[in-house]
Amino acid sequence: MRKMIVIAVYLSSCMGSVLSQERVAATQEQQTMIEAKISSAAKKMNSMICDFEQVKISSLLITNAVSRGKMFYRTSTANTTSLRWEYADGYTFIYNNDHIQLLSAEGKTLNSVKMTRFFREIMNTMLMAVNGNGVADKNKFTATFYMDKNHWYVVLTPVQRELKNMFSVIELVFNANDCTGERVEITEKSEDKTIITLINKKLNVKIDDNKFLINNVK
Secondary structure, X not given: OHHHHHHHHHHHHHHHHHHHHXXXXXXXXXXXXXXXXXXXXXXXXXXXXXXXXXXXXXXXXOOOEEEEEEEEEEEOOOOOEEEEEEEOOOOEEEEEOOEEEEXXXXXXXXXXXXXXXXXXXXXXXXXHHHHOOOOOOOOOEEEEEEEOOOEEEEEEEEOOHHHHXXXXXXXXXXXXXXXXXXXXXXXXXXXOEEEEEEEEEEEOOOXXXXXXXXXXXX
């Protein structure tokens, strides 16, 4: 009997620990705090290099498609923002001061109106995860904030028609310790899901200008 009581207490303790890690809705005061801390951290960061893992989940795929690569981010005092999304298989997306270019493994430009529009929003989403810009843009999204012991979660539901036609919901996950983006989960209109995790982050490192060079754009 005593042994049963000990086991019950142990299980109850474990369950309490698990529940304490579950995310809960942030209060308005907590939301304001989260936005302020993300903004403050972003202002102190002028560049980032990190590895990423991207998982594509689709009913059309037998198994999840996993891709890996490297991300380069840089901002300047002139308010220009640059992002390079470099896959290990050679495909690369470059976003530089609102210009975007898609390159094949051979360096051939793959831009099309449809692809450019879609990947521009993907790049904008990644920038939100890196610097928090756009999270409070009520013209594009309604934002709901959650938190647990180690993370902050920003769930964005598109309200802009163009975005609603592409995405059902976007979730940004920030590390509560250093206030930087850690994961992005994008659910498309088709219910396909893409999960991108940023790892091995290095902040405020020098990045060569060539990383953000876009052909035919001065």
